[in-house]
Amino acid sequence: MATMSFKTISLSSSIATTANTARLGELAFSTIPKIIETPAAMLYVRSGVVPDVTYDLIPDNVTRLFEIPLGSLVDSMKNLEHTGSYGSFARITDPIYCPFHDSLVELRPGGSGNMYSSVWTKAGRQELNIDRFKKLIKLIQPSVYEPMFDGDTPIDKTTEKRLVKDRERSRRFLESSLGDKTILSNTIIALVGGQDKRHRQIYLNDILSHISNNENNILGVSFEGFHSYGPSTENIDLNSLKPIIEETQTKLVDYKNILFTMPLLWRPDNVIHGVDLGLDLFSGAYVAHISDRLIILSFRYNDRMSSNTLGAEYNINSKQYANGKQSLVVDCDCYTCKNYTQAYVYHLIQTKELLSRTLITIHNLYHYHGFFQQIRENLKANTWNDYRIMILKQYAIEQEQKE
Amino acid sequence: SKALNFQVTHICNTTKARVGCLKFGRNHTSRGPIETPVFMPVGTQGTLKGLTPEQLHQLNCRIILGNTYHLGHRPGPDLLKEMGGLHSFMHWDGGLLTDSGGFQMVSLVKLSEVTEEGVKFQSPHDQTEMLLTPEKSIEIQNIIGADIMMQLDDVVSSTISGPRVEEAMWRSLRWLDRCISAHSRPDEQSLFPIVQGGLDEKLREQSAKEIVKRNCPGYAIGGLSGGEDKDHFWRMVTLSTDHLPKDKPRYLMGVGFAIDLVVCSALGCDMFDCVFPTRTARFGCALVDSGQLNLNKQIYEKDHRLIDDQCICPVCKSGYTRSYLNTIVNKETTACHLLTIHNVSYQMRLMSRIRQAIIEQRFPDFIKEFVSIYCQDKDIPKWIMNSLKSVNIEL
Numbered sequence: 001m002a003t004m005s006f007k008t009i010s011l012s013s014s015i016a017t018t019a020n021t022a023r024l025g026e027l028a029f030s031t032i033p034k035i036i037e038t039p040a041a042m043l044y045v046r047s048g049v050v051p052d053v054t055y056d057l058i059p060d061n062v063t064r065l066f067e068i069p070l071g072s073l074v075d076s077m078k079n080l081e082h083t084g085s086y087g088s089f090a091r092i093t094d095p096i097y098c099p100f101h102d103s104l105v106e107l108r109p110g111g112s113g114n115m116y117s118s119v120w121t122k123a124g125r126q127e128l129n130i131d132r133f134k135k136l137i138k139l140i141q142p143s144v145y146e147p148m149f150d151g152d153t154p155i156d157k158t159t160e161k162r163l164v165k166d167r168e169r170s171r172r173f174l175e176s177s178l179g180d181k182t183i184l185s186n187t188i189i190a191l192v193g194g195q196d197k198r199h200r201q202i203y204l205n206d207i208l209s210h211i212s213n214n215e216n217n218i219l220g221v222s223f224e225g226f227h228s229y230g231p232s233t234e235n236i237d238l239n240s241l242k243p244i245i246e247e248t249q250t251k252l253v254d255y256k257n258i259l260f261t262m263p264l265l266w267r268p269d270n271v272i273h274g275v276d277l278g279l280d281l282f283s284g285a286y287v288a289h290i291s292d293r294l295i296i297l298s299f300r301y302n303d304r305m306s307s308n309t310l311g312a313e314y315n316i317n318s319k320q321y322a323n324g325k326q327s328l329v330v331d332c333d334c335y336t337c338k339n340y341t342q343a344y345v346y347h348l349i350q351t352k353e354l355l356s357r358t359l360i361t362i363h364n365l366y367h368y369h370g371f372f373q374q375i376r377e378n379l380k381a382n383t384w385n386d387y388r389i390m391i392l393k394q395y396a397i398e399q400e401q402k403e
Numbered sequence: 404s405k406a407l408n409f410q411v412t413h414i415c416n417t418t419k420a421r422v423g424c425l426k427f428g429r430n431h432t433s434r435g436p437i438e439t440p441v442f443m444p445v446g447t448q449g450t451l452k453g454l455t456p457e458q459l460h461q462l463n464c465r466i467i468l469g470n471t472y473h474l475g476h477r478p479g480p481d482l483l484k485e486m487g488g489l490h491s492f493m494h495w496d497g498g499l500l501t502d503s504g505g506f507q508m509v510s511l512v513k514l515s516e517v518t519e520e521g522v523k524f525q526s527p528h529d530q531t532e533m534l535l536t537p538e539k540s541i542e543i544q545n546i547i548g549a550d551i552m553m554q555l556d557d558v559v560s561s562t563i564s565g566p567r568v569e570e571a572m573w574r575s576l577r578w579l580d581r582c583i584s585a586h587s588r589p590d591e592q593s594l595f596p597i598v599q600g601g602l603d604e605k606l607r608e609q610s611a612k613e614i615v616k617r618n619c620p621g622y623a624i625g626g627l628s629g630g631e632d633k634d635h636f637w638r639m640v641t642l643s644t645d646h647l648p649k650d651k652p653r654y655l656m657g658v659g660f661a662i663d664l665v666v667c668s669a670l671g672c673d674m675f676d677c678v679f680p681t682r683t684a685r686f687g688c689a690l691v692d693s694g695q696l697n698l699n700k701q702i703y704e705k706d707h708r709l710i711d712d713q714c715i716c717p718v719c720k721s722g723y724t725r726s727y728l729n730t731i732v733n734k735e736t737t738a739c740h741l742l743t744i745h746n747v748s749y750q751m752r753l754m755s756r757i758r759q760a761i762i763e764q765r766f767p768d769f770i771k772e773f774v775s776i777y778c779q780d781k782d783i784p785k786w787i788m789n790s791l792k793s794v795n796i797e798l
């Protein structure tokens with residue numbers, strides 16, 4: 001029985017001025033009395049922990065849907081036996097989504113075969129065949145997971161033959177997951193086919209019957225295979241994928257309660273484009289990605305913030321902040337900004353102290369999830385059009401003026 | 404003095420141990436007085452290994468240590484002055500103690516040379532020649548603003564003997580007087596002298612007697628815990644406490660292994676510091692009464708017990724098992740945070756157990772039980788037998 005369900009909430013029509021498909025939604029759980037409103041970012045968690053931050057320090061406004069890439073759990077299989085579930089093993093009570101790939105780690109070509117696919121970690125490749133994958137999912141017992149797929153379709157190097165293999169294998173892996181009753185429920189199905197419109201169409205057609213036959217067990221679809229994951233996806237041009245995504249949505253128009261997600265390092269301007277494209281659930285890996293690079297989110301995301309001179313994001317590891325007496329972002333109410341100065345964070349970086357990344361991550365989590373909260377509020381309040389422009393302007397004034 | 408108030412509240416009937424209450428004059432110790440014997444974790448550069456001040460308070464940590472040598476270099480006295488001292492810079496409202504910088508200099512900087520004027524050294528950062536005088540050390544410590552400051556002393560290795568030890572003892576005394584005159588904030592900060600004299604009983608006795616004459620708010624016992632024979636170590640500790648006034652806090656520098664804390668509390672010491680509990684956490688080790696668990700080891704893969712089921716730290720309380728921690732140590736920095744939380748908490752709880760045992764007049768039994776768990780089936784080391792015998796405990 002599915003323990004997680006999704007439903008979309010219709011928006012008033014005046015939002016259609018930008019001809020977009022932005023939408024609100026709600027994720028509900030049968031096991032926990034809570035509702036997660038979408039569009040939302042997940043909390044990126046690796047090996048059961050948020051990088052650099054213990055759970056007591058996670059800001060209150062963070063959406064507690066944990067995104068735990070499978071690669072970070074493969075090593076733990078031995079430890080995990082007889083523990084019931086990864087949730088109880090890692091002391092996690094919030095819902096867990098296990099995407100097959102880690103948005104932070106670049107996928108290198110050649111990781112899959114007819115009977116296996118690979119997940120990638122910083123330490124390298126971990127091969128999973130169908131049985132091992134299923135065993136892992138049974139050990140983890142995630143609230144929702146993404147069945148294994150191929151998806152090894154780098155933009156420029158993908159041949160026709162590769163795309164055919166990608167489809168065949170992904171379909172085989174999907175069917176083996178859906179055919180196993182013990183791991184059948186709560187899946188997010190990977191849609192593959194690279195950036196090739198025709199192959200994506202074929203794949204969707206191939207598996208459409210599975211979606212209609214398993215509607216209760218399928219929470220949503222994930223747009224995979226567009227890119228190779230990892231740092232470069234921060235700069236992806238999302239608008240170039242628009243026709244492909246729209247075509248999929250047209251095809252799935254009758255399935256109102258299918259959630260749309262996509263792995264990516266979701267820079268805030270791309271989040272806006274993603275919301276415009278009707279995506280509901282966003283990887284939260286961007287926060288871990290920039291925090292690791294000592295970058296501070298500083299864009300203005302609500303009316304209470306004064307316009308700042310720092311730009312949309314800035315790197316705190318710069319000498320100009322060595323004497324900075326202000327907080328990372330003025331007007332920010334996060335724990336870091338309420339208690340520390342730029343000078344202190346800069347000092348922690350210079351002295352290579354762990355607390356630097358902790359404080360930076362706390363701010364960025366607060367800022368990023370606060371941003372998603374504002375997205376939802378502006379969608380509800382019918383002010384989406386102004387809001388999206390305000391954000392996009394901060395990220396690329398020139399580009400936006402062209403539109 | 405205005406800056407520090409110390410009261411012994413309980414005295415052990417058997418050993419030289421005592422329980423005390425330490426208060427600082429400034430209002431930033433809003434979370435209550437510090438109970439002694441106390442362990443002070445080391446937050447070298449204005450932070451304690453990834454933990455926030457709130458997390459430290461939650462672990463009942465009320466006083467931490469900062470290193471003047473490091474802080475003097477980064478962020479440096481100018482910025483610290485602008486920021487109103489280290490307390491506000493690092494957002495810590497608990498107690499703070501700084502060392503003089505001398506020890507770090509001698510141990511970290513290869514090219515250092517001691518003259519009567521001070522410690523001459525080449526900056527490891529820009530190779531310029533610098534001189535750390537007693538006056539300079541106090542000037543920086545006054546800017547850092549710690550509740551307790553240390554005098555600059557002439558540090559010699561605890562494994563050498565001969566005239567150099569005597570020279571260092573007398574020079575440290577002369578430097579003490581220069582530190583006292585240089586101290587510009589005696590109403591807000593307390594300056595502790597350091598008993599020196601290496602492993603020479605006579606010198607140490609002389610050193611203690613001389614510094615006691617200066618009537619300072621508290622005293623430190625230095626020059627030990629540098630790899631000397633443990634049988635020498637404990638004799639020097641107990642000799643030092645014998646000559647220090649009963650109504651002033653006694654700080655044994657650089658000591659922090661659990662067994663040493665138990666024994667040296669019995670020998671009459673009130674304050675301790677050591678980098679070990681936080682450093683070992685970084686390598687994946689968790690402290691327990693029998694020593695430490697190296698959670699990297701394969702034997703913990705299927706060990707579904709808590710680190711320590713008696714532990715009250717948030718990590719053990721939330722049910723993290725050895726098996727789970729085994730999957731994240733050396734992989735995620737968050738594992739360092741978790742083990743640091745446990746280890747600091749372990750130290751705090753150990754001190755609290757020691758205090759409670761002294762208060763309830765069952766410290767001898769506590770020690771016997773602790774030693775038996777610590778040594779398990781092995782023979783009890785001689786120095787432990789001897790030291791405890793000196794305070795009327797027969798194992």
Ligand SMILES: [Zn+2]
Nearest residue numbers: 332334337363
């Ligand atoms: Zn902030």
Ligand SMILES: [Zn+2]
Nearest residue numbers: 714716719745
């Ligand atoms: Zn613990």
